[in-house]
Amino acid sequence: IAYALVSLACALAPSLPSLVGLRFLHGLSSSAAAVFAPGMIRAMFSEARAVRAIGFMGSVESLVPALAPVAGVWLLAFGWNGSFYALAGLSLLVAALIAHQRGALPPPPPTRGKGSYIRLLRNPVFLRYALSQAFTLGGLLIFVFGAPAMMTKALGGTLSDFILMQVTGIAFFIFGANIAGKLAEMIGAERLILAGSLLSALGLAGLLAYGLSGGSAPLAIAALFVPVNLGLGFRGPPGFFRAVVASEGDDARGAALVILFILGTTAIGTAIAAPYVTLGLAPLAGIAAAVSCLSAALLLALPKLEN
Numbered sequence: 384i385a386y387a388l389v390s391l392a393c394a395l396a397p398s399l400p401s402l403v404g405l406r407f408l409h410g411l412s413s414s415a416a417a418v419f420a421p422g423m424i425r426a427m428f429s430e431a432r433a434v435r436a437i438g439f440m441g442s443v444e445s446l447v448p449a450l451a452p453v454a455g456v457w458l459l460a461f462g463w464n465g466s467f468y469a470l471a472g473l474s475l476l477v478a479a480l481i482a483h484q485r486g487a488l489p490p491p492p493p494t495r496g497k498g499s500y501i502r503l504l505r506n507p508v509f510l511r512y513a514l515s516q517a518f519t520l521g522g523l524l525i526f527v528f529g530a531p532a533m534m535t536k537a538l539g540g541t542l543s544d545f546i547l548m549q550v551t552g553i554a555f556f557i558f559g560a561n562i563a564g565k566l567a568e569m570i571g572a573e574r575l576i577l578a579g580s581l582l583s584a585l586g587l588a589g590l591l592a593y594g595l596s597g598g599s600a601p602l603a604i605a606a607l608f609v610p611v612n613l614g615l616g617f618r619g620p621p622g623f624f625r626a627v628v629a630s631e632g633d634d635a636r637g638a639a640l641v642i643l644f645i646l647g648t649t650a651i652g653t654a655i656a657a658p659y660v661t662l663g664l665a666p667l668a669g670i671a672a673a674v675s676c677l678s679a680a681l682l683l684a685l686p687k688l689e690n
Contacts, residue, residue: 522675559616579618
């Protein structure tokens with residue numbers, strides 16, 4: 384409801400400065416779902432089913448960057464504030480559905496009184512899963528955010544080349560995320576998390592090697608980007624779930640820190656890569672690969688969750 388009200392306020396904002404301030408509240412009110420949903424999924428399902436549920440949730444979330452621009456162009460026909468009115472209406476619809484199904488949903492995960500962010504930051508098992516999740520996803524996002532400028536300005540391509548790469552990558556991520564639960568049952572969650580992290584890092588390393596060799600073909604870049612997404616799809620659901628489990632009952636704070644690490648890694652990495660995106664494929668891929676490789680290094684260095 385808060386998100387719907389802030390969306391409506393954004394649509395009615397009288398000036399750009401007020402819209403900027405309201406957008407801060409917009410982001411703040413939207414964080415509840417990201418923080419509480421993983422813990423609620425953990426409360427509803429066994430580990431195997433929870434991994435599948437998180438994989439499905441990630442699949443739905445991955446469609447947003449692909450479909451949002453299309454919806455945004457259509458909503459522009461109704462004015463600049465059309466998207467905010469749409470968000471307000473959809474948010475109220477979701478709130479009504481949640482109210483109707485309230486009895487079937489578990490309570491939000493607890494934020495334990497004796498828990499704290501400092502306690503989680505001192506927990507090497509939690510950091511193993513939280514930071515490795517952030518570095519794998521962060522490496523992918525750093526490359527994605529720099530790819531449009533890199534492909535159009537440095538490689539002389541078009542936005543269609545980027546769209547091809549992105550749509551292909553999302554398709555393989557969705558595939559990987561939806562079979563992650565089954566794979567975790569077959570080979571074990573720990574092996575899948577490590578294998579997915581290595582696959583994603585190797586994909587970015589492949590892009591780096593291709594860039595250093597002078598390669599610039601859009602189809603080759605799209606093909607090399609496939610394992611980056613597939614690896615994230617494999618490791619993402621079990622990795623996020625195990626980060627929540629490793630928070631030892633402090634589910635809300637644990638999920639919040641994972642998201643903070645992801646956003647922080649992406650923001651810092653994108654800022655570092657920004658001056659180099661017009662220099663070619665290799666600089667951008669190199670920075671993204673370095674971040675992604677940290678994920679595998681942490682998985683090998685920090686202690687695992689005890690069964």
